[in-house]
Amino acid sequence: xxxxxxxxxxxxxxxxxxxxxxxxxxxxxxxxxxxxxxxxxxxxxxxxxxxxxxxxxxxxxxxxxxxxxxxxxxxxxxxxxxxxxxxxxxxxxxxxxxxxxxxxxxxxxxxxxxxxxxxxxxxxxxxxxxxxxxxxxxxxxxxxxxxxxxxxxxxxxxxxxxxxxxxxxxxxxxxxxxxxxxxxxxxxxxxxxxxxxxxxxxxxxxxxxxxxxxxxxxxxxxxxxxxxxxxxxxxxxxxxxxxxxxxxxxxxxxxxxxxxxxxxxxxxxxxxxxxxxxxxxxxxxxxxxxxxxxxxxxx
Numbered sequence: 485x486x487x488x489x490x491x492x493x494x495x496x497x498x499x500x501x502x503x504x505x506x507x508x509x510x511x512x513x514x515x516x517x518x519x520x521x522x523x524x525x526x527x528x529x530x531x532x533x534x535x536x537x538x539x540x541x542x543x544x545x546x547x548x549x550x551x552x553x554x555x556x557x558x559x560x561x562x563x564x565x566x567x568x569x570x571x572x573x574x575x576x577x578x579x580x581x582x583x584x585x586x587x588x589x590x591x592x593x594x595x596x597x598x599x600x601x602x603x604x605x606x607x608x609x610x611x612x613x614x615x616x617x618x619x620x621x622x623x624x625x626x627x628x629x630x631x632x633x634x635x636x637x638x639x640x641x642x643x644x645x646x647x648x649x650x651x652x653x654x655x656x657x658x659x660x661x662x663x664x665x666x667x668x669x670x671x672x673x674x675x676x677x678x679x680x681x682x683x684x685x686x687x688x689x690x691x692x693x694x695x696x697x698x699x700x701x702x703x704x705x706x707x708x709x710x711x712x713x714x715x716x717x718x719x720x721x722x723x724x725x726x727x728x729x730x731x732x733x734x735x736x737x738x739x740x741x742x743x744x745x746x747x748x749x750x751x752x753x754x755x756x757x758x759x760x761x762x763x764x765x766x767x768x769x770x771x772x773x774x775x776x777x778x779x780x781x782x783x
Contacts, residue, residue, distance in 0.1 A: 485665040487514040491593040493521050493584045493618075494557055499599025501560070503629035505641055506777055507597050508564045510627075513669045518571040519591050520561050522553040523583040550575050581617035593624060600628040600771055616768060619752065619780055625662070629777040643670040647745040649677045649736045649770070652704045655751045655783045657711055662781060663749045664712055664720065673721040675743070676705045679735035680728050694728065701726045733769035741775045748778045 492507045494500040511518055527542050534542075553575050561571045574591075576583040588596055600615045619626050648663045650656040656676075663674050678701045680694075705724035712722060729735030740748055752767045771778045 485662050487511075487516045487594045489519065489591060489593045489595075490516045491519050491521060491584070491588050491591060491596045492561075493523075493580075493596065493598040493614075494560065495522070495580075495599070496556060497599055498631040499629065501599075502631040503597050503599045503627070504560055504564070506627060506629050508569065509641060509643070510595065510597070511564070511569045512566060516569075516594070518561065518564065518569060519574055519587065519593065520557040520571060521574045521576065521584065521587050522557050523580045524549050524553060524575065524577045525580070526577050546577065550577070581614045581621075584614070584618050585621055588622065588624060595625050595627060596622055597627045597629065600630050615771070619768070619771070622782065625779055625781045627777055627779050628771045630774065632775070641746075643672050643746045645743065645745045645747075646670075646672045646674045647677055647736070647740055647743070647748045648674060649679070649732075649748065649750050650705070650708065651732070651766075652678060652701065652708075656708055658783050659749045659751050659781055660708065660711065662779070664716055666747070666749070667720040668716065671720075672746070673723070675745070676708060676722065676724045677736065677739055678705055678724075678726050679732040679739075680726065681732050681735075682728055682730055698726045698728075733766045733773070736766075736770050737773040737775070745776050747776055748774055750778065750780060752780050752782050 487510060490507055490511055492500075492504055494504070507518055510516060524546070527546070554573060557573050557575070561573070564571065574587050576587065584596065584598070587593075596618060598615055598618065615626075615628055619628070643666065646663045646667055648656065648659050650659075660674075660676070666672060667674050680697055680701060702724055705726070709722055709724065725739070727735050727739055729738065736748070739745070748770065750767055750770065767778075767780055771780065
């Protein structure tokens with residue numbers, strides 16, 4: 485995987501500041517250039533008969549906002565470590581997610597990094613609508629980062645454990661390939677995880693049925709591991725895990741929290757029959773509840 489250019493979408497929130505720390509981490513490992521982007525909401529004057537004087541004042545206010553945002557983003561990027569990281573700034577006016585996607589295309593970025601909210605009431609409906617909309621339309625991977633309570637700018641961050649959730653479909657090979665590349669650069673361990681959803685139909689089944697399902701899933705995970713070249717397996721640790729949960733996304737989040745996972749790598753689509761529902765039903769919910777950053781990849 486090549487990451488020559490990273491787009492950091494910033495809104496000045498704690499989440500976007502946390503995201504910048506991962507921008508620095510990835511830029512350092514991949515030798516990437518960074519583009520810092522801030523999008524200013526336009527003033528909607530449609531349907532209003534505004535005098536030329538008022539329009540002039542609004543244009544002046546807009547220009548002031550742009551200067552402030554430029555200075556804010558510049559100040560943040562100047563703190564990137566190492567100092568040798570090349571960066572640029574883009575200030576846009578428009579609909580936030582649309583401008584993020586436009587800049588990503590124009591700059592030909594390889595990765596979009598942005599903050600995400602936690603699992604609050606609003607976030608159960610939308611994971612932060614801009615993050616959700618970018619995820620659905622982005623042509624490149626999106627790294628969604630959540631601000632951890634108590635974390636400080638000086639705290640060291642690293643990627644020692646990578647989680648690759650899989651529904652055992654072919655799309656897992658994409659996320660696994662990227663996870664292997666990351667693991668080589670960060671010297672991380674990789675866990676392949678499959679969550680068996682405990683449907684109500686299993687309530688009357690014997691323990692032997694569940695045991696058989698777990699065994700079969702584990703065999704499939706080991707089969708997927710064989711896709712990794714032997715020379716790479718000698719350098720990185722890869723292990724498999726099968727868990728049982730009522731919902732796959734909750735099982736992924738629970739596992740990540742209990743195992744101290746540093747990064748989740750997963751695709752936004754799964755099995756062909758359910759592909760159009762996967763982002764909303766699994767990936768998006770994992771992003772909302774995950775205790776660590778999630779790298780979402782569109783197959």
